[in-house]
Amino acid sequence: MPLTDGPVTLLVVDDEEAICNALRKFLTQQGYEVATASSGEEALLILQRQKITGMLLDVNMPGISGVDLVPQIMEIEPTIALLMLTAVNDATSAALCMQRGAFDYLIKPIDLGFLSRAIHHALQRRHTQLESQQINQWLKEEVASRVAERRVEQVNQERLSVATLEALVNALEAKDPYLRGHSARVADLSAMVAAEHGCTDEQVEAVRTGGRLHDIGKIGIREEILNKQGPLTDEEYEHVKQHVTVGSQILAPLVHLKDVIGYVRSHHERWDGLGYPDRLAGEAIPLGARIIGAVEIYDALTTARPYQEKMPPEVAVERMRDLIATVIDPGIHRALEAVVSHRQTLVFLDDARA
Numbered sequence: 001m002p003l004t005d006g007p008v009t010l011l012v013v014d015d016e017e018a019i020c021n022a023l024r025k026f027l028t029q030q031g032y033e034v035a036t037a038s039s040g041e042e043a044l045l046i047l048q049r050q051k052i053t054g055m056l057l058d059v060n061m062p063g064i065s066g067v068d069l070v071p072q073i074m075e076i077e078p079t080i081a082l083l084m085l086t087a088v089n090d091a092t093s094a095a096l097c098m099q100r101g102a103f104d105y106l107i108k109p110i111d112l113g114f115l116s117r118a119i120h121h122a123l124q125r126r127h128t129q130l131e132s133q134q135i136n137q138w139l140k141e142e143v144a145s146r147v148a149e150r151r152v153e154q155v156n157q158e159r160l161s162v163a164t165l166e167a168l169v170n171a172l173e174a175k176d177p178y179l180r181g182h183s184a185r186v187a188d189l190s191a192m193v194a195a196e197h198g199c200t201d202e203q204v205e206a207v208r209t210g211g212r213l214h215d216i217g218k219i220g221i222r223e224e225i226l227n228k229q230g231p232l233t234d235e236e237y238e239h240v241k242q243h244v245t246v247g248s249q250i251l252a253p254l255v256h257l258k259d260v261i262g263y264v265r266s267h268h269e270r271w272d273g274l275g276y277p278d279r280l281a282g283e284a285i286p287l288g289a290r291i292i293g294a295v296e297i298y299d300a301l302t303t304a305r306p307y308q309e310k311m312p313p314e315v316a317v318e319r320m321r322d323l324i325a326t327v328i329d330p331g332i333h334r335a336l337e338a339v340v341s342h343r344q345t346l347v348f349l350d351d352a353r354a
Helices: 017-029 040-049 066-076 088-099 112-138 142-174 182-196 201-213 216-220 234-241 243-251 255-266 287-301 313-323 330-342
Strands: 009-013 033-037 054-058 081-086 104-107
Touching: 009 017, 009 040, 017 033, 017 112, 033 040, 040 066, 054 066, 054 112, 066 081, 066 088, 081 088, 081 112, 088 104, 088 142, 104 112, 104 182, 112 182, 112 201, 142 182, 142 201, 142 216, 182 201, 182 287, 182 330, 201 255, 201 287, 216 243, 234 243, 243 255, 255 287, 287 313, 287 330, 313 330
Parallel strands: 009 033, 009 054, 054 081, 081 104
Antiparallel strands: none
């Protein structure tokens, strides 16, 4: 029995008028009905008088912050498909929003194709939730009801566990100005590369989760080594290499992350078999790990570090050609090159005002 949920109306909440206008134009072209609000207070008023299917909510706003607004939104509209918009430095706050009920978060500036995919995925999740609620109404038997309740509880616990781990990664990276936002950037670009490579929506989301959690094992690395400015000794480097096994061990109890655990463990393997920890080679390396490993190299080249200036994206991709068939999967490099060359970025603030 199909759900009759009416037209899809999205609410964009951001205190920057230029951002609201740019998003409204793009989403209207995608066939959605779009409303906008410039503050949390205005957003709540709209929710109370209008049926809203999904929302794009800025984390950092004057007045009621996005973090504080999430519980109030969920109270008014518990089934809303809520996506947070955040700068890299606010990724920790965005992860907190997920703990409070948001579906996901996107890092500014937002790739248009990825924005469209994220909204589609969130609306699908909302549709599934509504179907589950409807099924639960049909199932009057007590046993069936209890099974459904346990499944909902399990899904909520899984989401909370991942959001909590993401918050730990963001807090760890926040201590280093050169690493701040690294995992969030790697996650978003890895998801785009996975989509370009032809992965399914489910695989793309697994890769994105793997990107966000790929460095979770660095929690087990001694702080004086993580913060060391000069080159590492052989002993120190061996200690750092343990972060992939530590990360997979941290995630091991989360059985629903089976594929993600493989990505975390193997993202430092090399195409030629000279990586670590298992010396896997070629297609024996999980696809998600190959993607995350390549994107991590790209992010290192395009981010300023104490020992190097950041490279322009196209220069970094060209430089990475030297690593094809030794470190990097040739097919993944082609997908990365296509994403970097062709992605259309929704330009915020100054460019949006022009």
